Amino acid sequence: MLFENLSERLQATFKKLRGHGKLTEDDVNQAMREVRMALLEADVNFKVVKSFIEKVKERAIGQEVLETLTPAQVVIKIVDEELTALMGGETARIEIAPQPPTVIMMAGLQGAGKTTSAGKLALMFKKQGKKPLLVAADIYRPAAIKQLQVLGGQLDVPVFSLPEGNSAVRIAQDAVEFAKSHLHDIVIIDTAGRLHVDEALMKELKDIRQSVSPHEILLVVDAMTGQDAVHVAETFHETLTIDGVVLTKLDGDARGGAALSIKAVTGCPIKFIGVGEKLDPLEPFHPDRMASRILGMGDVLSLIEKAQSTFDLEETQKMEKKLRKADFTLDDFLSQMQQVKKLGSLDSILGMIPGMGGLKKQLAGQELDLDGKEIRRIEAIIRAMTPKERADISIINGSRRKRIAAGSGTRVQDVNKLLKQFGEMRKMMKKMKKQMGNGKRGMGMPSLPNLPFKMPFMR
Known part of the structure; x- marks a missing residue:
């Protein structure tokens, strides 16, 4: 999980602070030394760390902080605000041209995920009701044009290309005219990328910029390259004057140094983040929400937004009716599992819920991994049942359990565990039905057995 190590270190540091009734200057200094080490270990740029610590200390050591009734909370608030400022403060968005089309040029090194990010960006705009056009201007990398065409086909977004022999500049110019x-x-x-920054790459990018005057130049960088990503951003910005950064593979970087350093070093905001290889839209980068996640305060807004865009409203309403009638079956449960899976890994979901970041370790003892294997096992067990068994688990006797285990490639113990959990969940739903009848209703959160979430239809 992104920032996992940094988050654990900072939360441990602030837990010590909360143990003090009143804070002394020495308490703050000691805490800041630990924060400094945590940031450096997270691969944050040294100069950025130094400046960050100075700003926090300057605000935290003031008498108005040390003399408050809850000084530790005030210090955490200061760190939260400074982390938010470090990553850009406000959410940076794409500037849409007053006269269409809005031209966005994607730049970056080879392997950073530029082509995939172009597709994800097109999908984001398509979901907003716009009509995007992808342009295959990478004329050097083998199969680059084909890759973009395959992406466009999957997304139902047209891809503009010209026959071999045309320059990238010509392709870009003709694409803009085609769009109009x-x-x-x-x-x-x-655009094309290289394995490293070179003059030929920069000249071509500058020529494209000069010929089509893009409204936005987005640099795609691989978060897993750490400080190299920051150096690449510096070089591209000096040459092209980029407008924003797309940080990819963010879910593969537990340190997060690039996300914390890029804005401070280059002055360019991170506008989008990419997680996973699935064709999901790029996620806008929210500095305030990311700071909250780092400090263990969760990111409920992002989780709600993700749930709203993921869950099928019609299906949700059907499930609510079934709940009211206490008629929830394993088929319904499987349907809900499919919706929950669309939210991403349980690891990422837990990181968005305040106070749940530490639950990952607790769940490890329950044999519930967070990478989807447990969910796939549950699906296999349910699919190995007959329709009658899924509708009424009471008919599943010993011989049926053996058959289901064999058919799903699992153990009888796994089948027993699922049936027990589902039975307990149904009991809980009956209790909730009574509460709902009394006018008490839960918040809409996804649910899994033995996890502290409610099902999507429990709004």
Whole structure:
């Protein structure tokens, strides 16, 4: 999970602070030394760390903080505000041109995920009701054009390309004209990358910029390269004057140093983040929400937004009716599991819920991994049952359990465990039905056996 190590270190540091009734200057200094080490271990740029610690100490050692009734909370608030400022303060968004099309040029080194990010960006705009056009201007990498065309086909987004022999500049120019005549309001140009920054790459990018005057130049960088990502951003910004950064593979970087350093070093905001290889839309980067997650305060807003865009409203309403009738079956449970899976890994979900970041270790003892294996096992067990068994678990006797275990490639103990958990969940739902009848209703959160979430339909 992103920032996992940093988050654990900072939370441990602030837990010590909370143990003090009143804080002394020495208490704050000691805490800041630990924060400094935590940030450096997270691969945050040294100069950025030094500046950050100085700002926090300057605010935290003031008498108005040390003399408050809850000084530790005030210090945490200061760190939260400074982390937010460090990552850009406000959410940076794409500037849409007053006269379409809005031209967005994607730049970056080879392997950073530029082509995939172009597709994810197109999907984001498509979901917003716009009509994007992808442009295959990477004429050097083998199969780059084909890759973009395959992505476009999956997303149902047209891809503009020209026959071999045309320059990237010509492709970009013709694409913009095509967009104007075919009423595309967004043009996303996928440019070539190299394994390293070189003069030929920069010259071509500058030529494209000069020929089509893009409204936005987005640099795609791989978060897993750490400080190298920051150096790449510096170099591209000096040459191209980029407008924002797309940070990819963020879920693969437990340290997060690039996310904390790029804005401070380059002055360019992180506008989007990419997680996973699935064709999900790029996620806007919210500095305030990310700071809250780092400090263990969760990111409920992002979870709610993700749930709203993921859950099928019609299906949710059907499930609510079934709940009211106490008619919830394993088929319904499987349907809900499919919706929950769309939210991403349980690891990422837990990180968005205040106070749940530490639950991951507790769940390890319950044999419930957070990478989807447990969910796939549950699905296999349910699918190995007959329709009658899924509708009424009371008919599942010993011989049926053996058959289901054999059919799902699991153990009888696994089948027993699922049936027990599902039975307990149904009992809980009956209790909730009574509460709902009394006008008490829960918050809409996804649910899994033995986890502290409610099902999507429990709004």
